[in-house]
Amino acid sequence: MPSEIAQKTNRIPEKGLPKNTILNELEAKLQRDLTYSSGKILCSMCTSPHSFAKQIYRKYLEKNLGDPSLFPASVELEQETVSMLGSLLSNPKACGGIVSGGTEANIIALWAARNLAKKERGEVVVPVSAHYSFEKASDLLNLKLIKVKLNSSYQMDVKAAEKSITPETVAIVGLAGSTGLGVVDPIRELSEIASAYNIYLHVDAAFGGFVLPFLKELGYKPSDFDFSLPSVCSVTIDPHKMGLAPIPAGGILFRDTKMCEAVSMKVPYLAEGEMKQSTLLGTRSGASAVAVWALLKHLGRAGYRDVVERCLGLTWKLVEGIQRIDGLDIVTMPTMNVVGVKSDTVDVPLVFRELRKRGWAVSLFVDYLRIIIMPHTKLSHIKCFLEDLQRILENLKT
Numbered sequence: 102m103p104s105e106i107a108q109k110t111n112r113i114p115e116k117g118l119p120k121n122t123i124l125n126e127l128e129a130k131l132q133r134d135l136t137y138s139s140g141k142i143l144c145s146m147c148t149s150p151h152s153f154a155k156q157i158y159r160k161y162l163e164k165n166l167g168d169p170s171l172f173p174a175s176v177e178l179e180q181e182t183v184s185m186l187g188s189l190l191s192n193p194k195a196c197g198g199i200v201s202g203g204t205e206a207n208i209i210a211l212w213a214a215r216n217l218a219k220k221e222r223g224e225v226v227v228p229v230s231a232h233y234s235f236e237k238a239s240d241l242l243n244l245k246l247i248k249v250k251l252n253s254s255y256q257m258d259v260k261a262a263e264k265s266i267t268p269e270t271v272a273i274v275g276l277a278g279s280t281g282l283g284v285v286d287p288i289r290e291l292s293e294i295a296s297a298y299n300i301y302l303h304v305d306a307a308f309g310g311f312v313l314p315f316l317k318e319l320g321y322k323p324s325d326f327d328f329s330l331p332s333v334c335s336v337t338i339d340p341h342k343m344g345l346a347p348i349p350a351g352g353i354l355f356r357d358t359k360m361c362e363a364v365s366m367k368v369p370y371l372a373e374g375e376m377k378q379s380t381l382l383g384t385r386s387g388a389s390a391v392a393v394w395a396l397l398k399h400l401g402r403a404g405y406r407d408v409v410e411r412c413l414g415l416t417w418k419l420v421e422g423i424q425r426i427d428g429l430d431i432v433t434m435p436t437m438n439v440v441g442v443k444s445d446t447v448d449v450p451l452v453f454r455e456l457r458k459r460g461w462a463v464s465l466f467v468d469y470l471r472i473i474i475m476p477h478t479k480l481s482h483i484k485c486f487l488e489d490l491q492r493i494l495e496n497l498k499t
């Protein structure tokens with residue numbers, strides 16, 4: 102929590118305030134937040150949820166997946182959702198859950214890997230490009246992250262990964278859509294290594310899970326990353342990113358129930374102690390899972406394919422525009438709708454700050470800017486953004 106917020110003291114009013122007073126105050130206070138509709142958010146992996154998903158979410162707000170004895174039908178829908186996501190990732194028999202996001206999904210995956218290895222501590226081989234949720238997981242689970250360098254294509258270096266394996270290794274993690282550049286690691290090769298050393302392989306496709314399967318259908322040639330590779334044990338796939346679902350909606354999918362059971366715990370006070378949970382959270386949003394279920398059915402594969410096609414089309418426009426600006430270049434040709442922008446002539450953090458002054462929210466990685474073209478982005482936004490970027494570069498050079 103930012104310290105300036107934490108320092109303010111706030112009290113619950115003794116007497117409740119009228120709804121209108123509160124609504125007005127909220128409107129005024131929330132003015133400072135950015136909106137997706139402004140087109141200025143070019144740094145988020147989330148987007149404005151699909152209107153049908155919002156409608157469903159609002160309708161089923163009281164559902165609690167943490168209590169299957171009260172909400173058995175919601176839990177069944179969650180399992181159907183997991184199976185639909187599994188079918189997208191070449192394994193309709195996958196088990197798992199709709200969780201709070203990619204962070205929880207990654208923590209659960211490493212939790213399962215550690216338990217399956219029957220160890221209380223151990224090592225996890227990850228690329229240096231891995232999301233910081235793995236740092237959280239390692240801290241919580243007594244696991245040491247062994248960070249592996251990248252090759253010249255910004256993918257995990259497979260030889261270095263293999264060399265990092267020790268008797269303490271409980272898992273290897275590969276990315277199918279890195280946070281910084283949307284790069285896909287060589288998961289096929291990682292799968293071969295995992296099989297040779299009999300090690301758990303987790304794939305973080307929090308972002309790419311809703312992109313890569315559709316890219317393939319659109320004629321692109323993304324490399325394999327999912328359960329079609331025999332040693333992939335679990336995959337993170339987040340509906341609240343490119344799946345257009347309301348937050349919170351992450352997904353953790355395991356190849357089979359044995360893996361899922363490695364993290365399941367009996368709930369002592371439900372169903373005479375016979376009910377099990379396999380998630381980090383207890384009380385969980387049923388509305389999230391039901392909204393994802395409904396949206397998968399409503400958009401269908403064709404609907405998601407269209408979303409991906411549109412985002413990719415705009416991504417190429419952005420790439421062309423950036424390459425036309427003197428002093429800027431892309432870090433690497435994008436695999437998906439994530440673009441890294443670098444410069445050899447101007448100070449990248451300065452460009453970032455100048456963009457922010459003009460209201461644009463992009464992300465600053467150490468030496469490049471990351472731009473994500475999400476479904477809320479329109480061609481007109483990209484044109485305005487490129488014009489501002491051009492002006493900033495001209496000013497910085499003079």
Ligand SMILES: Cc1ncc(COP(=O)(O)O)c(C=O)c1O
Pocket residue numbers: 146201202203204205207232234276278279280305306307308339351
């Ligand atoms: C590859 C990857 N994994 C996991 C996460 C974490 O997801 P969440 O913010 O939903 O917890 C992110 C977030 O951007 C991500 O890019």
